Amino acid sequence: xIKFLLMVNKQGQTRLSKYYEQVExxxxxxxxxxxxxxxLARRKEECSFVEYKDYKLxxxxxxxxxxxxxxxxxxxxxxxxxxxxxxVEVLDKYxxxxxxxxxMFNLDKVHIILDEMILNGHIVETNKNRILALLALDKxxxx
Numbered sequence: 001x002i003k004f005l006l007m008v009n010k011q012g013q014t015r016l017s018k019y020y021e022q023v024e025x026x027x028x029x030x031x032x033x034x035x036x037x038x039x040l041a042r043r044k045e046e047c048s049f050v051e052y053k054d055y056k057l058x059x060x061x062x063x064x065x066x067x068x069x070x071x072x073x074x075x076x077x078x079x080x081x082x083x084x085x086x087x088v089e090v091l092d093k094y095x096x097x098x099x100x101x102x103x104m105f106n107l108d109k110v111h112i113i114l115d116e117m118i119l120n121g122h123i124v125e126t127n128k129n130r131i132l133a134l135l136a137l138d139k140x141x142x143x
Contacts, residue, residue, distance in 0.1 A: 001121040002080070003055055003070040004031075005114065007103060010064050012036045015103050018114055020121030039068055049077045060084045065100055083123055087114065090128050094135060109135070 004023070007016035014032055023031065038050060039059045050057040055070040058080040067084045071077070090113055091098040095106070103110050116131045117123065125131055 001072045001075060002118055002123075003072065003121065005070075005118070006032060006035065006066075006068040008032075008036045008040075008066050008068065009100055010040065010066075012040060015065065015100060016107065016110055016114075018111070018118075020118070035068055035070070036066075039066055048081060058084065060088075062088055065103075079123070083117070083126065086126055086128065087117060090117070090131050093128065093132060 001020070003021050004017065004019045006014060006018075008014050012033075014036070017028070017032065019028070035052060035057060038052060039057065042050070044061075048059050050059070052070070054072075056073060056075070056077060057068055057070055058077050059066055059068040060081060061067075067088065069080050069084060071080055088098070091103070091110065094109070094113065095102040112135065113131060116134055117125050
C-alpha cells in the first residue's frame, strides 16, 4: 500500500504532498524533512529504493524534481517505480513538457491526476489515455 507521495525540488522544498494515512501535521514536517534529506543525499548510481523506519521509499529524479513514494513492506518496489514514471508522463502530456512551475501553479490539476491514478493508497488506473480523457471531460464541463 502507498502511504504517501511527495514531489520536492533539489533545494528540499516540497511542491506536492499527498498522504494516504493519517499523519499529524507536526509529524508530517519532520517526516518530509527526513525523507527528503535522505533521498537528496544519495548519489545517482545508488539504488532508488531505501528503507526508512516503517516504510520503504521509492524515489525517482526528473530534472530538478524528485518524486518520493513511501510504501509498506509488502508492496512491489518496481511497480511503484513504474507508477512514478507513468505519473510524470501523464503530467508531461497534460502540461506539454511539465515543469516545477506548472506543478506549483496548477496544484489542483496535479492532485486530480494523482487521484485518478491512486485511490486510498492503491493503484487504480495506469492507462495514460484514460486519465487524460477524464481530464478532458473535466475541462469540457468547466467551459
